Amino acid sequence: MNKSELIDAIADSADVSKAAAGRALEATVDAVKKALKKGDIVTLVGFGSFYVGKRAARSGRNPRTGASIKIKAAKVPKFRAGKGLKDALN
Numbered sequence: 434m435n436k437s438e439l440i441d442a443i444a445d446s447a448d449v450s451k452a453a454a455g456r457a458l459e460a461t462v463d464a465v466k467k468a469l470k471k472g473d474i475v476t477l478v479g480f481g482s483f484y485v486g487k488r489a490a491r492s493g494r495n496p497r498t499g500a501s502i503k504i505k506a507a508k509v510p511k512f513r514a515g516k517g518l519k520d521a522l523n
Contacts, residue, residue, distance in 0.1 A: 436458070439458065440454045440455045440458055441454075443457065443458060465483055468483075469483060469484070469485050469510055472485055476515075477515070478515065478517075479515055479516070479517030479518070480514075480515050480517060480518050481512055481513055481514040481515040481518055482512070482513045482515065483510060483511070483512050484510075484511055484512075484513070485508050485509070485510060485511070486508070486509050486510075486511040487506065487507075487508055487509075488506060488507045488508075488509050489506055490503065490504065490505055490506040491503075491504050492504065
């Protein structure tokens, strides 16, 4: 499912226009981004939690030249599925 299909599903399920569903989805994504940027955890009970993980600095190889390169430490978004989502799949 891509973004436009998700907007269609939201519009049908919530009985709102596609434009309103699109704005609601954008607002939700923006709110999650802002919370993660502050270092907060976003928990949707029954669905899961979004949080920020840390990736340590490491060395890697340039696939083109084979030269060794240093890869900086980074913050990465992560998702942990909640019990409701896991139960829905099994």
